[in-house]
Amino acid sequence: MMHASQLDTDGRLRHLLGLDGLPRVAIERLLDDAARLRAQWREHGMLPQALAGRTVVNLFFEASTRTRTSFDLAARRLGALVVNFDIASSSTSKGETVEDTLATLEAMDADAFVVRHKENGTPAMLAAHARRAAILNAGDGNRAHPTQGLLDLLAIRDRKGRVDGLSVAICGDIRHSRVARSDVHGLRALGAASIRLCGPAPLLPDASEFPDCAIEDDMDKALDSADVVIMLRIQRERIEHLPNLDADSYHARYGLTRARLARAKPDALVMHPGPINRGVEIASDVADGAQSAILDQVANGVFVRMAALAQLLER
Ligand code: NCD
Numbered sequence: 583m584m585h586a587s588q589l590d591t592d593g594r595l596r597h598l599l600g601l602d603g604l605p606r607v608a609i610e611r612l613l614d615d616a617a618r619l620r621a622q623w624r625e626h627g628m629l630p631q632a633l634a635g636r637t638v639v640n641l642f643f644e645a646s647t648r649t650r651t652s653f654d655l656a657a658r659r660l661g662a663l664v665v666n667f668d669i670a671s672s673s674t675s676k677g678e679t680v681e682d683t684l685a686t687l688e689a690m691d692a693d694a695f696v697v698r699h700k701e702n703g704t705p706a707m708l709a710a711h712a713r714r715a716a717i718l719n720a721g722d723g724n725r726a727h728p729t730q731g732l733l734d735l736l737a738i739r740d741r742k743g744r745v746d747g748l749s750v751a752i753c754g755d756i757r758h759s760r761v762a763r764s765d766v767h768g769l770r771a772l773g774a775a776s777i778r779l780c781g782p783a784p785l786l787p788d789a790s791e792f793p794d795c796a797i798e799d800d801m802d803k804a805l806d807s808a809d810v811v812i813m814l815r816i817q818r819e820r821i822e823h824l825p826n827l828d829a830d831s832y833h834a835r836y837g838l839t840r841a842r843l844a845r846a847k848p849d850a851l852v853m854h855p856g857p858i859n860r861g862v863e864i865a866s867d868v869a870d871g872a873q874s875a876i877l878d879q880v881a882n883g884v885f886v887r888m889a890a891l892a893q894l895l896e897r
Contacts, residue, residue: 587599587706587709587710588600588603588604588709589603589604589608593605593608594893595608595612595716595890595893595894596709596716596894597705597709597712597716597717597718597719597894598716598717598718598719598728598729598890598894599705599706599709599717599719599726599728600706600719600725600726600728600764600767601726601728601731601732601764601767601768601771602726602767604728604767604771605771606771606772606773609732609735609768609771609772610772611893612732612886612889612890612893613732613735613736613739613886613889615888615889615892615893616732616733616736616882616885616886616888616889617736617740617885619885619888619889619892620881620882620885623659623885628659629659629660629888630660631660631661632660632661632892632895632896633657633660633661633662633891633892633895633896634661634662635661636657636661636662636663636693636694636895637662637663637664637665637690637691637692637693637694638653638657638662638663638664638665638692638693638694638695638696638891638895639664639665639667639687639692639694639695639696640653640654640664640665640666640667640696640720641667641669641680641683641684641695641696641697641698642666642667642669642696642697642698642720643669643674643680643697643698643699643700643704644698644699644700644721646698646720646721647856647857648856648857648880648883649698649720649721649727649729649730649883650666650696650698650720652729652880652883652884652887653696653718653720653729653887653891654666655884656884656885656887656888656891657694657887657888657891659884659888660888660891660892662693662891662895665687665692667683667687673686680699680704680707680708681707681708681711684708684711684712684715685711685713688712688713688714688715692715693714693715693716693895694715694716694717694718694891694894694895695708695712695715695716695717695718696718696720697717697718697719697720697722698719698720698721698722699721699722699723700722700723700820701722701723702722702723702724702725703722703723703725704722705717705718705719705720705722706719706722716894716895718887718890718891718894721760722760723760723820724757724758724759724760724763724817724820725760725763726760726763726764727760727761727763727764727855728764729883729886729887729890730760730761730764730765730855730883731761731764731765731767731768732768732886732889732890733879733882733883733885733886734761734764734765734768734812734853734855734879735768735769735772736882736885736886737851737853737875737878737879737882738750738810738851738853738875739772740878740882741851741875741878742809742810742851745769745772745773745774746772746773746774746775747773747774747775748769748774748775748809748810749774749775749776749777749778749807749808749809749810750765750769750774750776750777750778750808750809750810750811750812751777751778751780751804751805751808751810751811751812751846752765752766752777752778752779752780752812752814753779753780753781753801753804753805753811753812753813753814753836753838753863754780754781754785754813754814754815754816754836754863755781755785755814755815755816755817755821756779756780756781756785756786756787756814757781757784757785757786757787758785758817758820758821759814759817761812761814761855762779762787762812762814765812766779766792766795770794776796777792777794777795777796778795778796778797778798778804778808779792779795779796779797779798779804780797780798780799780800780801780803780804780805780836781799781814781836782799782827782832782835782836783799785816786799801835801836801842802842802845805842805843805845805846805850806845806846807845807846807847808845808846808847808850809846809847809850809851810850810851810853811838811843811846811850811851811852811853812853812854812855813838813852813853813854813858813863813864814854814855814863815854815855815857815858815859815862815863816832816859816862816863829859829861829862832862832863833861833862833863833865836863837861837862837863837864837865838852838863838864838865838868839865839868840865840867840868840871843868843873849873850873851873851875852864852868852869852871852873852874852875852876853874853875853876853879854869854874854876854879855879856876856879856880858876
């Protein structure tokens with residue numbers, strides 16, 4: 583399913599399914615709106631209730647801490663009603679299809695659905711079925727996680743002043759990561775100079791999927807002079823045949839330690855979408871260190887989700 587449907591004929595956002603296919607102006611408009619909402623929130627501790635009277639349904643078919651909470655807070659702080667749909671106790675467990683769940687909740691005048699699903703393409707499929715409601719992808723399989731891509735771009739833009747011209751290393755389990763895929767699309771759209779994808783061979787993607795990225799299994803080479811280092815967790819729940827990787831030897835070869843970080847630029851930004859595994863892909867002192875933007879990423883998440891919800895629902 584293509585993503586053409588996420589923009590309407592006037593170029594306005596109709597759904598948010600992936601950063602691929604979103605033009606640079608659309609991405610920058612979302613980042614600018616997020617930064618404006620953040621400034622207002624930090625100055626006044628409240629925001630205009632742009633979503634008053636609107637209903638947002640969180641449909642999470644996969645575990646989530648930060649993304650679900652972040653969408654929930656974003657919607658509520660703009661005045662929306664939020665329903666956190668409880669999949670385990672829902673009719674999904676009685677055999678109802680996701681499309682029928684959507685139709686049922688749309689019949690109750692839900693305006694937006696925030697969808698996380700283990701199958702690639704579920705949000706796009708729901709967007710094709712939605713009569714009026716907007717669909718926001720909160721992560722589908724290893725395909726896309728657009729709001730994570732946006733919050734990462736915002737963190738980079740804040741701390742580096744720009745994305746244009748930067749060298750970015752993304753390290754860890756690239757193969758199973760929707761975050762890596764959305765980051766690559768966003769970084770490319772905003773003009774990053776080079777993107778290196780690094781990890782052990784079984785966790786690297788097929789080179790044909792990323793023709794414009796360097797693929798590297800040597801972490802020290804990948805980090806060389808990087809402006810931004812994005813670390814990823816090994817996504818065990820998405821790996822059918824887990825290669826023999828014990829945490830200590832993984833950390834020794836692919837963990838971001840202080841010593842290894844020294845290969846990047848002295849002011850390199852360290853990022854991680856969370857959840858972090860301390861002492862596996864990232865050393866605790868690096869995760870908590872001055873170069874880390876991990877909690878800025880989390881903070882930004884609420885504002886990029888506000889920006890997306892507002893653009894989709896303010897009609
Ligand atoms: C990521 C996800 O679920 O895609 N987490 C997140 O949303 N912040 C990454 C992960 O699970 O490792």
